[in-house]
Amino acid sequence: MGRELTLSIDAMGGDSGPPTLMAGVAIARKRHPNAHFILNGDENVLKPLLQKHRALSKNVEIRHAPDVVSMGEKPSQAIRRGRNSSMWHAVEAVAQGEANVAVSAGNTGALMAISLFRLRAAPGISRPAIAVIWPTIKGQCVVLDVGANAGADAEQLVDFAVMGEAFSRTIFGIERPTVGLLNIGEEDVKGIEPVKRAGHILRASKLPIEFNGFIEGDDIGAGAVDVVVTDGFTGNVALKTAEGTAKLVAHFLRLSLKRSFFGRIGGLLSQGAFRALRQKLDPRTGGVFLGLNGLVVKSHGSADAHGFASAIDLAVEMAESDMLARIAADRAGLEIPAQNGNGSGPVLAKPEEHQAAAS
Numbered sequence: 433m434g435r436e437l438t439l440s441i442d443a444m445g446g447d448s449g450p451p452t453l454m455a456g457v458a459i460a461r462k463r464h465p466n467a468h469f470i471l472n473g474d475e476n477v478l479k480p481l482l483q484k485h486r487a488l489s490k491n492v493e494i495r496h497a498p499d500v501v502s503m504g505e506k507p508s509q510a511i512r513r514g515r516n517s518s519m520w521h522a523v524e525a526v527a528q529g530e531a532n533v534a535v536s537a538g539n540t541g542a543l544m545a546i547s548l549f550r551l552r553a554a555p556g557i558s559r560p561a562i563a564v565i566w567p568t569i570k571g572q573c574v575v576l577d578v579g580a581n582a583g584a585d586a587e588q589l590v591d592f593a594v595m596g597e598a599f600s601r602t603i604f605g606i607e608r609p610t611v612g613l614l615n616i617g618e619e620d621v622k623g624i625e626p627v628k629r630a631g632h633i634l635r636a637s638k639l640p641i642e643f644n645g646f647i648e649g650d651d652i653g654a655g656a657v658d659v660v661v662t663d664g665f666t667g668n669v670a671l672k673t674a675e676g677t678a679k680l681v682a683h684f685l686r687l688s689l690k691r692s693f694f695g696r697i698g699g700l701l702s703q704g705a706f707r708a709l710r711q712k713l714d715p716r717t718g719g720v721f722l723g724l725n726g727l728v729v730k731s732h733g734s735a736d737a738h739g740f741a742s743a744i745d746l747a748v749e750m751a752e753s754d755m756l757a758r759i760a761a762d763r764a765g766l767e768i769p770a771q772n773g774n775g776s777g778p779v780l781a782k783p784e785e786h787q788a789a790a791s
Contacts, residue, residue, distance in 0.1 A: 436466045437751050439744060440531035443473035444500045444518040445538025447734045450477050453537065456740030457492070458485040463741070464748050465491075470531055472497045472521035497521040501538055503733065507545030519543060523550050526726040532751035533727035535743055537718070537735055543728065544580050544721060551726040554756065556763040559588045560723030561664070562730065563599055564671065565746075570655030574600050574609075577664040578671045578719060584663035589613065589630035590637075594766065595722040596659035597641045598758040603749065606658055608640055612647035614662035614670075622646070630661075637766055718743050720750065722759070727751055 443453050450473060457469055468491055471478055475496040482488060499517040501510045514520050519538050525531040527550040536543050544560070553560055561577035574596050577584065584592070593611050600609040613631050615623040620631070623646065634643045644657050649670060652660050662670070689696060718735065721728040727750050731743035 436468055437464075437533075437748060438468045438470060438525075438531040439747055439751070440470045440522045440525035440534045441472060441744075442519045442522040442534070442536035442538055442543075443471040443478055444497070445536045445543075445733075446731065446740070447503070447537075448736065450481055452735075452737050453740055454478070454481045454485060454488075455737035456735070456744065458488055459737055459741035460744035460748075461488055461491055463745065467491065467748065469493070470495055470522075470525055472525070473518040474498055474500075495521055495525075501542045503539050505539055505542055507541040510539065510542035511545055511549055514542065514546065520546055520550075523547050523726075523728065526728070527551055533729060533747040535729045535731060535740075535747050537731040537733055537740060537743070540579060540719075540730055540733075543730055547721055547724055547726070547728045551724040551728070554723055554725050554763075555760060557591050557595070557723040557759070559584070559591065560721055561592050561595060562667075562719040563596060563722050564719045565603070566652060566660070566674075568653055568655030572604070573652065573655060573658050573660060574603070575652065575660040575662070575667060575671070576722065577662065578667035579664045580721070581664040583665060584626065586626045586629035586633060589626060589661055589663070590633050590766070591723065591763065592661045593630075593634055593641065593643075593659065594639065594762050595759055596661060597639065598755050598762060599720065599722060600658045601640075601758065602753040602755040603746075604658065608642050609658035610642045610644050610656075611659040611661060612644045612651065612657035614652075614660055614666060615646035615648065617648065618646045620646070639762055639766065720746065725756075727756070 441457060443450055446453060461467065471492055471494045475494050478494050482492060497516060497518040499514065501514050501517045501519045519536055519542060522534045522536055523546050526534045548560060559581050562580045563574050563576035564578050566573050566575045576592050576596050581588065597609045597611055600606050611634065613627055615627050631645060647656050647660065718730045718732040721730065727747065729743050729747040731740050735743065
């Protein structure tokens with residue numbers, strides 16, 4: 433890392449709690465020695481932990497935040513009652529320009545609500561989205577939205593495509609990412625109207641993408657495209673189904689290896705291969721909130737120290753990029769045909785008009 437960056441950490445979130453998160457920060461500090469970390473949380477808990485990681489002392493600032501947003505708390509409650517929480521303080525540092533990016537392993541819905549409330553949607557973006565990096569046969573792809581929005585209209589799906597291609601260029605270095613809309617079939621006549629209309633808009637756009645049309649669920653793992661676009665309901669179901677299937681396969685594999693003496697021997701000899709497979713399918717990095725006036729990374733709630741460090745790695749990579757500027761430039765140059773209320777046909781609406789309507 434060529435210049436110092438400041439990362440604002442929600443040090444109280446996640447399933448494992450502050451000890452695991454502090455250990456993750458310690459790992460990340462070794463990888464990014466010039467980074468500065470703001471640890472937001474209960475100083476009575478964090479200061480003793482910091483004593484166990486003395487190498488962090490020159491890179492870390494603790495900011496006292498006595499409250500914690502629970503994993504089961506509703507987003508509306510987090511907005512009303514969470515202003516003294518570690519999560520709120522972590523995002524607030526980005527909003528005030530004190531940090532380049534916020535990282536949290538806490539409640540996803542609450543984090544999105546607080547981030548949207550404090551950072552607001554980026555110009556021209558109607559709704560933010562959660563993007564994840566998905567393992568494929570060919571390597572990796574970006575999938576969004578995976579949970580920020582229960583549904584999405586055509587304009588929002590196009591916004592997701594804009595954000596996804598910018599993220600893909602930033603993370604994977606792909607100049608013209610391939611983009612596909614998740615659908616129930618590849619034919620143009622299939623699917624719901626918002627998906628079909630979004631496909632029409634993307635085909636006619638001059639975005640720096642290669643639009644591959646509609647793709648189906650099995651195309652995600654096959655690596656058919658670099659960016660998969662869908663609404664948050666469908667994306668979240670797909671994500672949880674994939675995670676559950678990976679666990680099921682691992683469970684059946686363990687049972688099979690335990691059934692015989694030679695199976696157990698084979699399992700011992702294959703531990704290295706199994707470890708590599710587990711790392712390949714590991715979802716611990718979590719997701720990225722795209723479409724905000726600031727950067728927020730959501731680490732997986734069950735992440736261990738290495739998983740949380742991986743989320744910080746991603747946060748650093750995003751902070752060092754010009755992704756927000758790319759999203760703004762691409763969206764500003766895109767005009768979306770808006771439906772005319774009297775049914776007389778489409779009219780062209782500029783991005784800023786959509787933003788005003790959404791707000």
